[in-house]
Amino acid sequence: MDRIPMSSPDLTDAELAAVTQVLRTPHLSIGPQIEVFERAMAAYVGAQYAIAVNSGTSGLHLCVIAAGVGEGDLVITPPFSFIASANVILYERAIPVFVDIDPQTLNIDPALVAQAVNDLTRGGKAAQKWLPPAIRTQSAIRNLKAILPVDAFGQPADYDPIREAADRHDLVIIEDACEAIGAEYKGRKAGTLGDVGVFAFYPNKQMTTGEGGMIVTNREDWDALFRSLRNQGRDVFNGWLNHSRLGYNYRMDEMSAALGVAQLRRIEELLTKRERVAGWYNERLKDLAGVQIPHIASTTTRMSWFVYVIRLSPEIDRNRVMAALEKRGIPSRPYFTPIHLQPFYRERFGYQKGDFPVTESVARSTLALPFSGVMTEEQVDCVCEALRAVI
Ligand SMILES: *Cc1c(COP(=O)(O)O)cnc(C)c1O
Numbered sequence: 001m002d003r004i005p006m007s008s009p010d011l012t013d014a015e016l017a018a019v020t021q022v023l024r025t026p027h028l029s030i031g032p033q034i035e036v037f038e039r040a041m042a043a044y045v046g047a048q049y050a051i052a053v054n055s056g057t058s059g060l061h062l063c064v065i066a067a068g069v070g071e072g073d074l075v076i077t078p079p080f081s082f083i084a085s086a087n088v089i090l091y092e093r094a095i096p097v098f099v100d101i102d103p104q105t106l107n108i109d110p111a112l113v114a115q116a117v118n119d120l121t122r123g124g125k126a127a128q129k130w131l132p133p134a135i136r137t138q139s140a141i142r143n144l145k146a147i148l149p150v151d152a153f154g155q156p157a158d159y160d161p162i163r164e165a166a167d168r169h170d171l172v173i174i175e176d177a178c179e180a181i182g183a184e185y186k187g188r189k190a191g192t193l194g195d196v197g198v199f200a201f202y203p204n205k206q207m208t209t210g211e212g213g214m215i216v217t218n219r220e221d222w223d224a225l226f227r228s229l230r231n232q233g234r235d236v237f238n239g240w241l242n243h244s245r246l247g248y249n250y251r252m253d254e255m256s257a258a259l260g261v262a263q264l265r266r267i268e269e270l271l272t273k274r275e276r277v278a279g280w281y282n283e284r285l286k287d288l289a290g291v292q293i294p295h296i297a298s299t300t301t302r303m304s305w306f307v308y309v310i311r312l313s314p315e316i317d318r319n320r321v322m323a324a325l326e327k328r329g330i331p332s333r334p335y336f337t338p339i340h341l342q343p344f345y346r347e348r349f350g351y352q353k354g355d356f357p358v359t360e361s362v363a364r365s366t367l368a369l370p371f372s373g374v375m376t377e378e379q380v381d382c383v384c385e386a387l388r389a390v391i
Pocket residue numbers: 055056057058081082084085150176178179200201202212213
């Protein structure tokens with residue numbers, strides 16, 4: 001059997017035809033496909049506006065700008081995530097305030113968010129303990145502006161209590177739904193759970209455009225702002241060369257947009273196939289000693305399977321399991337590695353081991369197994385047999 005890849009895009013002749021069709025036209029950027037893609041995405045999630053950008057990271061960056069986050073401002077976010085969700089805060093010279101996760105759902109802990117919001121808006125000593133060690137002693141006045149929860153692994157964070165805390169202090173909620181397209185929280189679609197949400201379409205995501213992302217929101221003023229910011233700060237309604245703000249080239253090209261349109265048409269099929277593969281894994285691993293299968297919260301009315309991540313019992317050495325699987329030709333990944341322990345974050349903010357104990361203990365024990373909608377049951381068997389033998 002060929003080596004099982006960590007992930008694979010799910011592409012058909014429809015995607016091939018869609019991209020080829022664009023190449024037969026002169027419109028390779030700022031053409032009709034981006035509008036079709038945006039309208040289809042807005043309809044899919046039930047949002048008023050959808051704005052396509054060239055990556056999930058670009059989309060999150062523009063949300064941080066729209067939230068009015070500037071130099072020295074504070075944004076609450078989990079340390080258990082892909083590094084982009086914290087990096088976008090740094091792009092605006094703001095400060096990520098990490099809040100630990102719930103050990104079951106692996107999403108930001110809503111009770112801790114409420115405490116952090118209370119303490120940070122009160123200021124003084126109570127606020128200090130939430131700040132990164134390296135800036136704790138600085139006396140600058142810092143304003144909490146936003147909360148940026150992450151829907152980790154395709155499971156929405158617990159937004160109702162987060163919304164309560166945010167509304168008490170007029171904070172913007174930016175939903176990082178980059179891993180969660182199609183997921184549902186209490187029947188509401190991921191992407192629409194905050195004031196603004198972002199999806200990502202890198203090839204390992206549930207649907208892909210190669211590189212790409214999409215911002216969704218109900219705020220009309222932000223729709224116009226995002227369109228301007230992604231296109232060098234040009235005024236949307238005025239002259240072609242009127243730049244009213246600092247902008248970026250975060251545009252999505254037409255080939256990517258056409259690919260996105262074709263993938264979005266198949267989204268139910270894509271999600272269902274991934275659900276089926278996750279089900280095969282669950283069946284085989286639910287009774288395996290030392291292995292914990294993914295936990296689905298009661299608030300998650302639909303899981304959107306992005307990755308399949310198991311947790312190993314503390315007595316099992318995760319890195320040895322990875323190495324032993326690799327010997328058998330099975331790739332696997334530690335996922336996520338805590339953001340606060342990345343060398344750059346340690347250096348800049350003075351974080352150390354022990355600062356976020358839940359994130360760290362979870363991160364030590366998590367293992368992402370090969371996963372995609374195109375995996376066969378035989379491949380899942382092969383991974384599970386190898387895992388059983390290794391453990
Ligand atoms: C994929 C992802 C992003 C954005 O990724 P891009 O590669 O920039 O599209 C952001 N946050 C999370 C949690 C992600 O998984």
